[in-house]
Amino acid sequence: MSTIHASMAGQGLVRPIEGRVLGGVCAGLGRRFGLSPWTTRLLFVLVLMVLPGSQVLVYPILWILMPSEQPQWVAPQPGGGA
Numbered sequence: 198m199s200t201i202h203a204s205m206a207g208q209g210l211v212r213p214i215e216g217r218v219l220g221g222v223c224a225g226l227g228r229r230f231g232l233s234p235w236t237t238r239l240l241f242v243l244v245l246m247v248l249p250g251s252q253v254l255v256y257p258i259l260w261i262l263m264p265s266e267q268p269q270w271v272a273p274q275p276g277g278g279a
Contacts, residue, residue, distance in 0.1 A: 202264035211266045220260040 205211070209229045212221030216234050227237035245252045 201262055206264050210263050212263050213266045214268060222256055222259045222263060225263055
């Protein structure tokens with residue numbers, strides 16, 4: 198499973214930490230293909246209307262296979278305080 202996650206992450210298919218509504222699949226696909234998350238969600242729903250049922254299977258599979266984005270930790274500044 199880690200090789201699948203690594204392969205998807207290498208292609209830029211990750212579920213972002215911010216901008217998730219359910220699992221982050223549409224936000225990750227939108228980011229990968231240069232679309233806004235809401236545009237991707239709208240396309241997802243429109244395709245669901247044309248081909249009913251397929252997305253109900255595809256979304257959970259992508260949710261499992263797409264790795265979550267790793268948080269970017271920022272090192273604290275020396276002497277930084279309030």
